[in-house]
Structure formats: structure tokens, C-alpha cells
Amino acid sequence: MKPDYSKYQDGLVPAIIQDFKTNKVLMMGFMNEAALAQTESSGKVTFYSRSKQRLWTKGEESGNFLLVKQVLLDCDHDTLLIKAEPQGPTCHTGADTCWSERNHTDDFLYYLQDIIDLRRKSSDEKSYVKQLFGKGINKIAQKVGEEATEVIIEAKDNNEELFLNEAADLLFHFIVLLRAKDVTLQDVTYVLQQRHSK
Template sequence: MNIDFNKNKDGLVPAIIQDEITKNVLMLGYMNQEAFDITIATKKVTFFSRTKNRLWTKGEESGNVLHLVDYKLDCDNDTLLISVNPEGPTCHKGTDTCWAEANRATFGFLSSLENIIEERKNSANGESSYVASLFKKGINKIAQKVGEEAVEVVIEAKDNNDELFLNESADLLFHYLILLQAKGFKLNDIVDVLKSRQL
């Protein structure tokens, strides 16, 4: 890896810090050659602090270290993407990220769908959507619907019609997301359980 520390006159390159699991950007720091070498050797992310004008290992005072998982260099060889497992909050202000955002996984379209389901569930104007009607019918009806969709997925899995299988799978996932919220949970709660089983 040929990092171009000489591109800028200060000998520093930006280091974007990303959570290995959630893929959220946690912070931006700067590294010189020595900071990079120490990071690789210790597996704890070390920066060159422009404010302190010295090397600085994240968490050296707070204990909130960033454990190195992987690193990549951009196409111009002058910016690092550092994947980490953070220990505690990353920002010195005590938040998970330097943008004061929670470091929770998001699932793109599925997270947007969860938000729509939640809006329909909490709709105060008596919305007449399919989702709202299921919530009005209660947990038994929602659970029954998940069971029905699961059976249909199994049936279609045994046939050769991929389109029907995918459609029934989408129906099952959609109704499962509704059931999760009916029980007061979201996908992140399931992810937490799965992560706990990796040990």
C-alpha cells in the first residue's frame, strides 16, 4: 500500500473512521506515516492531532478506543477508510458519532419500510391502509397472517416458479416486519440477538 503522505505539505492524510458492523461513519481524523504505522502495529487507531500537534491514540484518556479491523486506500492514494470496532462512544462529546447520531445499523429500503409501518401503526387520523387495518385487528390476526405467508413460502419453494417464490417471500418479510412492531420491536433488535449468538 503506497499512501501518498507527501501530497499535502503537512504530511497528513484524512482517515475516515467507519464502524465495521453498522457501516456508519463515526469520525474523521488525520494520520501521518507514524500514526498509520502505530495503528497497524497496535490495532488501535492512532491519529496525528493537529490541535495537540502530536500523535494521539483514540481513547487514550477516555478508554473509548477504536479497534482496527481493516483499512482501504482511495483511488488517489491520499485518503484512508478505516474500519473499526468502537469501544464506547466515538465523539469527545460522548455521542456515538461526531455528528451526534446513534450508531445503529440501518437497512436501506427495509428501514424506510419500517418507518412507513410505524407511521401507519401510529396514525392518529384513522388511516384506512392495509397496515393500519392489521394493527386494528390485533396481534392474533397479525401473527396468523405471518403463519399463512410462511406456509405459502414453503409451498412455492418446492415448485420451480421463482417469481411466485420471491413474491411470497416478500409478503412474508413484510408481514414479519409488521409483527415485530406489533410486539414493540424492529430489525435492529433481531440483529442484536443474532450478534449475541456469534460468541
């Protein structure tokens, strides 16, 4: 990969940083040849800071690094797209992105996953999700099994409303189980994508 740094007077190419899971654009910076080389060798996004006049690794002060997953060069060879995993808020203001967007996909299931995570950490002992996590992995797995059985039973009948409600219960509890195992819907999706690509 050889960006054409000569297209810009200062020899710096724009580098757009995108969350590799949510596809949200996190920030934009500039890279010279040395910054790109350090980004690729360290696995952490490194820019050339025009204000500091030196290489600057995002997160070197805050700890909110951007871990590199993929580096792409556009068709004109003058702009980089870097897919990364953020280790905290990206913007210096504390926002998820430099455009103050929440860093989650617009897919409702991923939003629901975020809500489940919030309820898990909540101090509200009346929260159903909080109580379920409190009972441990065995109870959560048992609940998924119960919901799966109910889906099978409703699938044999012709009541679409009941079937959809049981399917929703199963999906909800399945996400809870994923989070109890410290994996995400994105992780499962990735496995499916890898299978599909074969």
C-alpha cells in the same frame, strides 16, 4: 500501502473512520507515517494530534477505542479509509459520531434489532421482549420453532396477508434468538457474504 504524505504541507493525510458494520462515518482525523504504523500494529486507530503535537490513540482517555478491521488507501494515495469497530461513542461530546448521527444502519431490520436490545435492558416488566428474554434461551428457541411451523402452514394456503404476518413474527423472534445468543444480524450477514464471495 504507501500514502503520499508529501501532498500535504504538514505531511499529514486525512483518515476517515467508518463503522465496519453500519457503514456510518464516525469521525475524521489526520495521520502521519508513525500514526498509521501504530494503527496497524496495535489494532487501535491512532492519529497525529495537531493540537497535542503527538500521536494520539482514540479512546486512550475515554476507553472508547476504535478497533481496526480494514485500512484502505484511495486512488490518489492521499486519503485513508479505516473501517473500525467502535467501543462506545466516538465523539468527545458523547454522540455516536462527530456529526451527531445515531450509529445504526438505515435498514429497518437493524433498527428493530436495536429496539429489541433496548427492550431487553428495559425496566418495563410489561414489555413482551423483556418477558421473553426473562424466560430464557429454551423458551425463545421454542418460540422461533412455533413461528416457523406457522409460516410453513400459511405457505401452503393462498392467504398472502396471513403468510406475511407469520413471516414477520418468525423474523422478529429470530432476531430475538440471535440477541439471546449474543450475535447480531450483521454477524449472520457477514457469514452469507463470505459464502457468496467463494
